[in-house]
Amino acid sequence: MPSQDYEQDTSTRFGPLRIKARGRAVMSNPTTNRGTAFTIEERKALGLIGLVPSQVTNLENQVRRVYEQYTRTSTRLGKYLHLSGVRDRNEVLFYRLLTSNLEEMLPIVYTPTIGEAIERFSHEFSRPRGVFLSIDHPESMADAFRNFGLGPDEVDLVVVTDSEGILGIGDQGIGGIQIAVGKLSVYTAAAGIHPRRAIPVVLDVGTDNLGLLSSEMYLGERHARVRGEKYDEFLDLFVHTVREMFPNAMLHWEDFGTTNAHRMLTKYRDEICTFNDDIQGTAAVVLAAILAAVDVTGLVLDDHKVCVFGAGSAGVGIANLVRDAMLRTGASETEEEAYSRFYAIGINGLYVDDQPELLPFQRPYARRRAEVEHWAVADPNHITLEDVIRNAKPTILIGTSTRGGAFSRHIVEEMASYCARPIIFPLSNPTSRAEATPADLLTWTDGRALVATGSPFGPVDYDGIRYQIAQANNALIFPGLGLGVATCRAERVTEGMIAAAAEALASMVNAYRQGAPLLPTMSDLRMVSATVAVAVAKQAEREGLAREPLTDPIQQIYNRMWQPVYPPVEAI
Ligand SMILES: NC(=O)c1ccc[n+]([C@@H]2O[C@H](COP(=O)([O-])OP(=O)(O)OC[C@H]3O[C@@H](n4cnc5c(N)ncnc54)[C@H](O)[C@@H]3O)[C@@H](O)[C@H]2O)c1
Ligand SMILES: O=C(O)C[C@H](O)C(=O)O
Numbered sequence: 001m002p003s004q005d006y007e008q009d010t011s012t013r014f015g016p017l018r019i020k021a022r023g024r025a026v027m028s029n030p031t032t033n034r035g036t037a038f039t040i041e042e043r044k045a046l047g048l049i050g051l052v053p054s055q056v057t058n059l060e061n062q063v064r065r066v067y068e069q070y071t072r073t074s075t076r077l078g079k080y081l082h083l084s085g086v087r088d089r090n091e092v093l094f095y096r097l098l099t100s101n102l103e104e105m106l107p108i109v110y111t112p113t114i115g116e117a118i119e120r121f122s123h124e125f126s127r128p129r130g131v132f133l134s135i136d137h138p139e140s141m142a143d144a145f146r147n148f149g150l151g152p153d154e155v156d157l158v159v160v161t162d163s164e165g166i167l168g169i170g171d172q173g174i175g176g177i178q179i180a181v182g183k184l185s186v187y188t189a190a191a192g193i194h195p196r197r198a199i200p201v202v203l204d205v206g207t208d209n210l211g212l213l214s215s216e217m218y219l220g221e222r223h224a225r226v227r228g229e230k231y232d233e234f235l236d237l238f239v240h241t242v243r244e245m246f247p248n249a250m251l252h253w254e255d256f257g258t259t260n261a262h263r264m265l266t267k268y269r270d271e272i273c274t275f276n277d278d279i280q281g282t283a284a285v286v287l288a289a290i291l292a293a294v295d296v297t298g299l300v301l302d303d304h305k306v307c308v309f310g311a312g313s314a315g316v317g318i319a320n321l322v323r324d325a326m327l328r329t330g331a332s333e334t335e336e337e338a339y340s341r342f343y344a345i346g347i348n349g350l351y352v353d354d355q356p357e358l359l360p361f362q363r364p365y366a367r368r369r370a371e372v373e374h375w376a377v378a379d380p381n382h383i384t385l386e387d388v389i390r391n392a393k394p395t396i397l398i399g400t401s402t403r404g405g406a407f408s409r410h411i412v413e414e415m416a417s418y419c420a421r422p423i424i425f426p427l428s429n430p431t432s433r434a435e436a437t438p439a440d441l442l443t444w445t446d447g448r449a450l451v452a453t454g455s456p457f458g459p460v461d462y463d464g465i466r467y468q469i470a471q472a473n474n475a476l477i478f479p480g481l482g483l484g485v486a487t488c489r490a491e492r493v494t495e496g497m498i499a500a501a502a503e504a505l506a507s508m509v510n511a512y513r514q515g516a517p518l519l520p521t522m523s524d525l526r527m528v529s530a531t532v533a534v535a536v537a538k539q540a541e542r543e544g545l546a547r548e549p550l551t552d553p554i555q556q557i558y559n560r561m562w563q564p565v566y567p568p569v570e571a572i
């Protein structure tokens with residue numbers, strides 16, 4: 001983090017690091033520290049002689065050493081803590097290790113291990129990272145950001161959560177800071193967003209998690225979650241403080257609860273440059289996977305009916321983007337026709353228009369009671385997923401319900417009985433929440449299911465074919481989106497930009513071969529993110545929202561991507 005120890009212009013990729021500190025202070029700051037990789041000249045200039053072992057190494061050698069330590073750590077949480085330790089010591093080394101082993105380490109610094117790190121936050125706490133804002137002290141908000149130390153032109157991104165809907169594990173109180181930290185690791189590793197041009201934030205509005213409230217270790221405010229007017233005022237103060245203090249930053253919302261996620265996005269999307277990852281990022285990645293799968297089915301989007309099981313923030317976000325695609329491609333002529341292709345299910349069953357509990361953003365997906373009256377169901381007041389499958393025969397089944405194992409053998413076999421290539425995406429995270437495993441889905445459908453998941457799953461061997469499982473995680477979208485927005489300094493994030501991101505991702509897929517994944521793999525994340533970034537920036541410019549002209553988009557995007565290498569050092 002910024003300090004009195006050094007100066008660096010972070011707006012260019014390899015700006016020299018001008019170090020003011022001397023001696024041990026150099027090594028206790030993860031930005032200035034490079035351990036044994038300091039050359040003899042640098043050691044002399046920075047007062048490090050005698051403070052490091054004699055051998056001068058280099059970044060590759062350091063990566064080998066920390067990788068060896070990493071592989072010796074046996075638990076996933078242990079690996080997470082090991083990597084956090086590396087990050088706290090040496091920023092470049094951490095990102096070099098991560099980018100060189102992205103596919104292997106993403107499941108550690110991000111989904112699914114991040115879920116464990118969040119749950120264990122108050123127990124494993126060591127060095128805090130990010131900004132903690134308490135609803136009990138709104139007067140301290142601007143101070144908190146000032147203490148973080150970045151100036152108005154030095155921030156591209158603010159990632160914020162209020163922790164109410166962390167992955168599929170619900171209210172995690174103050175521990176939610178780790179999802180913001182995790183998303184930022186992915187922004188940097190995948191899209192080269194400068195690690196010091198982003199701020200992770202948790203809004204500590206209390207928690208309804210009684211386990212946390214009754215734990216003596218818990219580090220957040222000890223009261224129930226604040227809601228209503230006071231919550232809205234706090235959020236308003238937050239949005240306006242960010243806008244004033246960091247006018248160029250994109251505000252990324254993560255893992256808010258269902259009642260607030262869509263509401264906040266609707267409230268602020270036309271006012272500031274903002275994006276909700278669970279709603280829009282997820283929708284873009286899932287649309288890309290659906291388009292790839294639809295191609296494989298040999299049908300057109302028009303021929304499909306979609307069942308969204310768990311139609312909350314992510315589920316309705318996906319439905320909205322697929323609905324728009326249906327309208328754009330002419331699959332549906334009217335909005336009403338497009339809506340009629342969806343069956344949305346929540347905790348109380350299929351959405352029907354006489355259910356008072358539906359939120360405004362869910363209501364357009366409610367079926368008319370008259371329409372489902374003749375269905376054969378056990379309880380008309382709770383029409384289950386099984387009822388929907390049997391009566392409506394959807395061909396695409398999306399799971400964003402947080403309910404692990406909900407796609408049972410019976411349900412999947414029923415779907416496979418009327419549909420040659422059922423498209424089934426169990427998207428809930430972390431792994432334990434996935435609605436089904438790919439191995440089960442492929443076995444139950446005799447290899448016919450077209451599958452994508454939210455958490456990473458290894459390949460499945462079935463009947464002599466190896467099936468690569470696409471990870472339909474918003475990580476394929478948000479880093480590129482953020483990079484595109486930062487490069488052209490977009491004023492807003494529009495639906496057009498989200499659709500452009502989805503199309504760019506879809507264009508990178510060829511899923512015709514049996515067993516091929518429906519999306520690019522995470523090992524291609526840097527290339528994917530750069531491609532998404534170019535598409536997003538071009539779309540922003542097309543919509544007149546780019547404040548920075550795009551003269552040479554590919555070069556501009558590439559120039560912007562920070563690389564984990566030691567920058568030239570000057571002792572000042
Ligand atoms: N793959 C991805 O990139 C991605 C992105 C966002 C969210 N997700 C996952 O999707 C899940 C939901 O996230 P969200 O942000 O939309 O949460 P949310 O709370 O807004 O939505 C969950 C919805 O599921 C419904 N639900 C809960 N239990 C159910 C049950 N037993 N039967 C039917 N419906 C049920 C709820 O009523 C709610 O509408 C989480 O597990 C999250 O990890 C995945
Ligand atoms: O964080 C993820 O892995 C994806 C998504 O944002 C989620 O909430 O599950």
Ligand SMILES: [Mg+2]
Pocket residue numbers: 167254255277278
């Ligand atoms: Mg999320």
